[in-house]
Amino acid sequence: MSEELKNSPISPLEDFDWEAFEKGETKKNESYEALEAAYDKSLGAIKDKEVTEGTVISINKREVVVNIGYKSDGIIPFNEFRYNPDLKVGDTVEVFVENQEDQKGQLVLSHRKARTAKSWERVNQALENDEIIKGYIKCRTKGGMIVDVFGIEAFLPGSQIDVKPIRDYDVFVDKTMEFKVVKINQEYKNVVVSHKALIEAELEQQRKEIIAKLEKGQVLEGTVKNITSYGVFIDLGGVDGLIHITDLSWGRVNNPADIVEPDQKLNVVILDFDEEKKRIALGLKQLQPHPWDKLDENLKVGDKVKGKVVVMTDYGAFVEIAPGVEGLIHVSEMSWSQHLRSAQDFLKVGDEVEAVILTLDRDERKMSLGIKQLRENPWDKIEEKYPVGSKHNAKVRNFTNFGVFVELEEGVDGLIHISDLSWTKKIKHPSEFTQIGADIEVVVLEIDKDNRRLSLGHKQLEDNPWDNFETIYTVGSIHEGTITELLDKGAVISLPYGVEGFATPKHLVKEDGTPAKQDEKLQFKVIEFNKDAKRIILSHSRIFEDEQKAEARKAKKAAGKQQAEEQPVASSSNTKTATLGDIDTLAALKQKLENGEE
Secondary structure, X not given: OOHHHHHOOOOOOOOOOHHHHHOOOOOOOOHHHHHHHHHHHHOOOOOOOXXXXXXXXXXXXXXXXXXXXXXXXXXXXXXXXXXXXXXXXXXXXXEEXXXXXOOOOOEEEEHHHHHHHHHHHHHHHHHHOOOEEEEEEXXXXXXXXXXXXXXXXXXXXXXXXXXXXXXXXXXXXXOEEEEEEEEEEOXXXXXXXXXXXXXXXXXXXXXXXXXXXXXXXXXXXXXXEEEOOOEEEEEOOOOEEEEEHHHOOOOOOOOHHHOOOOOOEEEEEEEEEEOOOOEEEEEOHHHOOOHHHHOOOOOOOOOEEEEEEEEEOOOEEEEEEEOOEEEEEEHHHOXXXXXXXXXXXXXXXXXXXXXXXXXXXXXXXXXXXXXXXXXXXXXXXHHHXXXXXXXXXXXXXXXXXXXXEEEEEOXXXXXXXXXXXXXXXXXXXXXHOOOOOOEEEEEXXXXXXOOOEEEEEOHHHOOOOHHHHHHHOOOOOEEXXXXXXXXXXXXEEEOHHHOEEEEOHHHOEOXXXXXXXXXXXXXXXXEEXXXXXXXXXXXXXXXXXXXXXXXXXXXXXXXHHHHHHHHHHHHHOOOOOOOHHHHHHHHHHHHXXXXXXX
16 A cells, blocks of 8 residues: 555545445446436547547657547557657547557557548648648658658659759658748649758858849859859859859860859859849959969960960861960961962860960950961972873862862962863863863963962873874865764764764754754764864755755756857758747756756
8 A cells, every 4th residue: 555545534425325235235326327428428420431630649669559538549650640750648649539449459550541531621720820830751752752741752853852963862861850831732732742852941141141242353262062064053152053064174164063063152252243143253263363364474476386276276276285265266277279278177175286376466465376387388399299281180170160180289279261271172160081180181371370270271282183183184074973962953973083063053953854862973074173263164065055056067068068068060050940849948958057056
C-alpha cells in the first residue's frame, strides 16, 4: 500500500444500505444501465470512416500509439509519420477511424487516410494564406522531385529547390523540408511546391541592401555560381552578377569554363548595375593591366613577329602575338596573287605563323600584319622569269566571256584572250575549250609590269595553219565537208585539217531543190578565202550551177560555130529562100541556148 493511502482518512459512506447488503440485495434500478450509459458517453461519439483527433501516447521505430478517447488505443505504422521527424509524445494528430474493433478487438486507425481526406482542403488553404508547410521528399523524377505534402504527391521542380543550381538531386531524397505551395491545378489535382520561394523572400531584403551600397569600380569578392556559354554568374552574397565572356580575359575566350570553375572564389569589379532590373555587370580582366600597355616599346612597323591564329574570317586571320594583343592579317596580305580568295585557303585556327608588322596604332590598340612580305614579290623580276615569247605551264583559274585567267605561279596571273585559244575553231565561250583547274600550256605575248598583267596565248604554240590553208582552200577548189551546225543565217561546215567554213542558206540548196541537213556530208566549193579574217565561204549549190553554166556556154559556142559555117552557103544562093524547116531549127537552138544560160 502506498504512503498516500496510509495517510488518507477512511470513512464509510453515509447513505450505504447495509441491510440490503446483508440480505444480498442490490439496487438494480438505474445503477447498471446508468453506469453503462455513462461509460459509453465517456468514450465519445466515434464512428467508422470518420476523421477525428488523437493524442500520441507512445512512439517506437515501428508504431505510433494514439489515444482518441475510445475504450482502446489505436496503433498506426510509424512510416505514416515520416514526413514529420519532429513527432513526439503528447502531439495531437488527425486519424481516420477505419474500424472500431477488428477481429482482435483492436481499434484500427490511419493517419495517412486522415491527411488525404483533408489534404486538398489544407493545400488550397496553404496557397491562399501563403503558408509555410512541411513535406517529405520521396524520390526523384524528371525535372525535379516528388514531395509528400499532407498525403498528396506534389511536384518540386529542380529550379525551385534552391537559389543555387543543384548538381546532385539525390542528396535531397528522404529529407523533410519546408515549402510553399506556388501552383495548384484544380482540374487535374496537381500541386507544385517551392523551397526556393522561402529563401528568395529572405534574400530580397539582403539584395536591396547590397545594391544600395554598390558603386561602379567597386571590387568585391564573389563565388562562381553558374557557367554559361556567354559568361559567368557570380554570387556576391545574396545578389548575382554576370561577367560577360568578353570581360573574363584580355585575350580571346572560346569557353568561360577555361577561365573559371564552379564554386571558385575570386575578386571582381563592378562595371555597371541597374537597380530596377537588378542587373549587375562585372569584370575580371579589368583587374589586370591591359596587355597593350605592356607591349614592347621598341616594336615598330617592318618588324617580324610570331604568333598563333586565334580567329578565322573570310576576310582575314587574327593572330595573337602576346596574351591579349592581336593583329589582323588581311587576305590580301597573305599572297601576292590578285585572285579573290578566302583566308581559309591559307591559314587555320591554331597555326603558328611569322608575319611582318604593316601598321601599328598603340592608341587605338590596332595592328595589321602581312605574311606575303616574307616572300619575294614575283613581279619584281617578271621580265627575267617570264620573257616575251617564253613558254610555260599554267593552271586555269577562272573564265570570262572574253578569255581565260590562268596562274603561272602564286601571285603571277595572266589572261588568254578567247581569240588566242585556237587558230581554227570558232570558240563562243572558253568553257568549250578547257575547264577550271585544268593545266594549259601558254606562251607570253606581252608584259605590263606596272599593272601586273600578262597577255598570254595558247594557239601561238603552233605555226599559223592559215599560211598553209591559203594554198589548199583556193577560190574555186572543191572539198568534202560536214554540216556541224545549222543557223538562221547559214551553216557551219567542218573541213579537213580542222578548219571550219560557212555557207549561206542559198548555197545549201541541193541539185534536187531540197536544202542540206544537219550532219550531212557534201561537196563544197570555196567561193571566198580571207586569211586575215580567218574566214572561208563555201557553197554546195555553186558546184552544179557552174556545171550547168559550163554546158550552156559550150552549147552556145557550138551553135555559133554551126551558124558561121552555114552563113556563106546562104549568101551565095541569092535565089534560094529559107524554108519553114530552117526556121524551126533555129528557134529550137535559140531556146536551148537561153535555157543553158539560165
